[in-house]
Amino acid sequence: MALAEETKRITAQFDYTDDDVNKGVKEFLRQMSEGLERDGTSLSQIPTYVTGVPNGTEKGLYLAVDLGGTNFRVCSIHLNGDTTFNLTYSKVAIPKELMVAKQASDLFSFLAKQIELFLRKHHEDHFEAHIRRRQTVSTPEGYRDEQIFRLGFTFSFPVQQYGINKGTLMRWTKGFDIPDAVGKDVCALLQQEIDRLRLPVKVAALVNDTVGTLMARSYTSPGKTSTLLGAIFGTGTNGAYVEKVSNIKKPIEGDYDKSTGLMVINTEWGSFDNQMNILPNTSYDIELDQKSVNPGIQMFEKRVSGMFLGEIVRLVIVDMLKNPKISLFRDDNSSQNDWKSTTTIAPESGLFKQWGLDSSLMSIAAADNTPDYSSIRQELEKQLQIYAASLEDALAFKDVAYAVGRRAARLSAVALGAIVLQSGKLNDKTDEPIDIGVDGSLVEHYPFFRNMIYEALAAIEGIGPEGAKRIRIGIAKDGSGVGAALIALVAANME
Ligand code: ADP
Numbered sequence: 001m002a003l004a005e006e007t008k009r010i011t012a013q014f015d016y017t018d019d020d021v022n023k024g025v026k027e028f029l030r031q032m033s034e035g036l037e038r039d040g041t042s043l044s045q046i047p048t049y050v051t052g053v054p055n056g057t058e059k060g061l062y063l064a065v066d067l068g069g070t071n072f073r074v075c076s077i078h079l080n081g082d083t084t085f086n087l088t089y090s091k092v093a094i095p096k097e098l099m100v101a102k103q104a105s106d107l108f109s110f111l112a113k114q115i116e117l118f119l120r121k122h123h124e125d126h127f128e129a130h131i132r133r134r135q136t137v138s139t140p141e142g143y144r145d146e147q148i149f150r151l152g153f154t155f156s157f158p159v160q161q162y163g164i165n166k167g168t169l170m171r172w173t174k175g176f177d178i179p180d181a182v183g184k185d186v187c188a189l190l191q192q193e194i195d196r197l198r199l200p201v202k203v204a205a206l207v208n209d210t211v212g213t214l215m216a217r218s219y220t221s222p223g224k225t226s227t228l229l230g231a232i233f234g235t236g237t238n239g240a241y242v243e244k245v246s247n248i249k250k251p252i253e254g255d256y257d258k259s260t261g262l263m264v265i266n267t268e269w270g271s272f273d274n275q276m277n278i279l280p281n282t283s284y285d286i287e288l289d290q291k292s293v294n295p296g297i298q299m300f301e302k303r304v305s306g307m308f309l310g311e312i313v314r315l316v317i318v319d320m321l322k323n324p325k326i327s328l329f330r331d332d333n334s335s336q337n338d339w340k341s342t343t344t345i346a347p348e349s350g351l352f353k354q355w356g357l358d359s360s361l362m363s364i365a366a367a368d369n370t371p372d373y374s375s376i377r378q379e380l381e382k383q384l385q386i387y388a389a390s391l392e393d394a395l396a397f398k399d400v401a402y403a404v405g406r407r408a409a410r411l412s413a414v415a416l417g418a419i420v421l422q423s424g425k426l427n428d429k430t431d432e433p434i435d436i437g438v439d440g441s442l443v444e445h446y447p448f449f450r451n452m453i454y455e456a457l458a459a460i461e462g463i464g465p466e467g468a469k470r471i472r473i474g475i476a477k478d479g480s481g482v483g484a485a486l487i488a489l490v491a492a493n494m495e
Contacts, residue, residue: 006326007396010316011403013282016410018459020280024411025460027278028418032267037249042275044268045248048211049164051257051494053218053226053242053264054486056083062485063149063201065115065190068156068209069174070094072111074118076149077485083220085482088122090114104181104189112193115151115201126200150204150492152484154212155186163254164491167206204491205484208266210240212483217437217476219486227435229419230476230483233412233449234440236298237305240266241419257494269415270301279303280407284315291354300415304408306442310359312404314351317397321345329386329393346385357384359442362401367447373398408442409449413456416473417463426467437476444475 028043035045059081066073075089092114098107119127126148157176159167165187172178181189187203194201214230221227231239243265245258256263273279279299288311289295289302302308320328322339334342340352350356361383368375373394380386380397389397416436420426425434443449450473458468476483 003326003328003392003396006320006323007399010320011399014280014403014407016280016407018456020278021410021414021417021456021459022461023278024414025418025421028269028272028414029422031272032418032422035267036243036247036265039250042271042273044266044271046161046266046268047248047252047256048161048208048240048264048266049252049254049256050205050211050215050264050487050490051245051260051262052490053215054489055226056219056221056224057081058219058486058489060489061149062488063115063151064154064207064481064484064488065111065151066154066156066480066484067094067111068154068480072114073480074114075481076118076122077482079219079482079485079489083222083224085219085485087478087481089481090118090121099176099178101178102180104178104184105193107178107181108189108193109196111190112197112199115194116197116199119149119199119201149201150488151201152205152207152212152486152488152491153187153190153203154207154209154480154484156209159186159206161206164256164487164494165203165205166254204488204495207480207484207487208240209479209483210238210266211264211487212479212481213437213439213476214240214242214264214479214483215486215490216479216481216483217435217474219482220476221435221437221472221474223433225433225435225472227437227476228423228425229416230437230439230479231412231416231443232440232479233305233438233443235305235307237270237301237412237440238267239269239415239419240264241423243422267415267419270298270305272300272415274299279411284312284319287315288312300411304411306359306440307355308359309362309404309408309442310357311355313359313362313397313401314357316400316404317351317357320396320400328396329389344387344389346387349385351384351386360445362405363446365398365401366405368394368398405446405449406452409446409452410456412443412449413453413460416453416471417457417460420457420467420471421460421462426463426470431470433472434470436471436473438473439476439479 031043034041035043058079061078064075071091073091078086101107158170161167169181169186187206191203210232218227229241242262245261245263329343331344364379365376376394377389380389458465
């Protein structure tokens with residue numbers, strides 16, 4: 001059997017037709033409503049207590065901190081009120097011993113100390129003025145009245161949020177393990193340590209990175225349009241959008257500003273259709289899921305995001321290598337029987353290891369339209385020690401990568417399209433754009449990812465080519481910086 005023919009047969013399994021897209025949208029809408037009605041559904045639809053999005057005219061100086069993994073980032077953001085901002089930031093690695101400290105205060109006092117160092121370095125003027133004033137007051141509440149900074153706290157661990165600046169840590173992930181902090185309000189933990197240092201800072205908002213993306217885009221979007229939806233397509237995928245409070249049937253505990261009638265919802269769409277009603281499911285998807293640390297969970301994410309796409313491609317390629325009837329990366333001089341030894345691939349290649357193929361290689365493959373696929377062949381050698389790939393080999397790799405990437409883009413359109421339909425904005429009698437902010441390496445760097453999304457959006461009933469033209473998808477950078485600052489601003493306005 002010819003390689004090209006077999007590649008075609010396999011890549012056809014990743015076709016996600018217009019009909020599939022429409023079925024996906026219907027199911028996404030159904031699961032969205034279900035999530036707005038009750039807890040414990042596959043789309044969590046978490047109320048964020050953020051009740052409006054900026055329009056670019058906001059002004060002021062805010063602080064933002066980001067604790068997400070290996071580093072702690074502190075930044076100050078000056079919002080200029082004309083969709084622009086100036087950002088100053090510093091980054092410090094979290095000492096390993098603090099990630100597994102005994103007391104929560106060990107970690108949080110370190111974080112507060114970094115905030116102090118940052119203020120001293122970059123905002124000495126405000127800091128000194130505050131030091132002088134604080135000599136006249138004696139309680140933390142006293143300083144708070146004097147506070148200069150509202151702070152947005154991006155905390156990328158699972159939290160149960162019950163107010164704009166209240167949320168309890170459910171569990172640690174990513175190598176952190178401080179049992180003392182579990183079940184406690186992480187904003188209060190940080191505030192306590194800030195107060196101990198008598199800093200002029202109030203932790204005003206607990207920020208989810210997807211909500212930050214939405215806010216950052218809404219502030220910077222051209223024409224001062226309010227953004228409907230912020231989405232991340234990076235290591236993982238998730239989206240947050242503006243919902244009418246009247247559509248949220250489940251109880252919203254805690255206080256929020258009721259005047260806007262709106263609330264940003266964190267969909268947690270990575271777990272869309274965990275029950276597998278409509279998601280495509282090739283043998284490669286099944287294998288990836290079964291060998292993952294969380295089988296049956298994050299099923300949408302496992303077909304869409306950067307962390308998983310490379311692995312799907314890897315599983316396909318390995319499957320093709322094992323097929324004796326086709327010749328892919330084949331070493332014609334080999335007389336061995338074992339399938340690995342008959343290839344031109346080094347035994348230690350990432351191709352033979354779980355997660356060994358980074359999805360950035362897919363972008364290189366998709367972008368290479370040179371007649372001899374020179375960059376694909378070069379990168380196959382550099383990243384995966386695949387030597388002497390032929391033109392046919394490179395083309396087969398490119399086709400597989402393209403099929404997996406295209407399916408991911410069309411699945412992404414399901415989520416985006418469903419939320420556009422849910423918003424009802426297409427029925428407005430305006431031609432104002434429906435703005436969507438996106439962030440993440442996949443959507444930024446995978447060639448034509450956005451074009452493939454648009455193509456699928458145009459095929460959605462209720463959107464169509466005309467509706468798709470109204471949808472504007474733009475890159476939103478720095479959700480955990482300017483986005484977090486904007487949430488702190490929204491929160492400050494509620495005080
Ligand atoms: P994060 O989501 O962790 O904040 P990124 O948005 O940079 O960070 O996403 C990282 C993910 O994107 C990784 O899974 C990586 O494999 C993937 N990735 C990085 N570069 C590219 C690229 N050029 N094309 C496609 N995927 C990429």
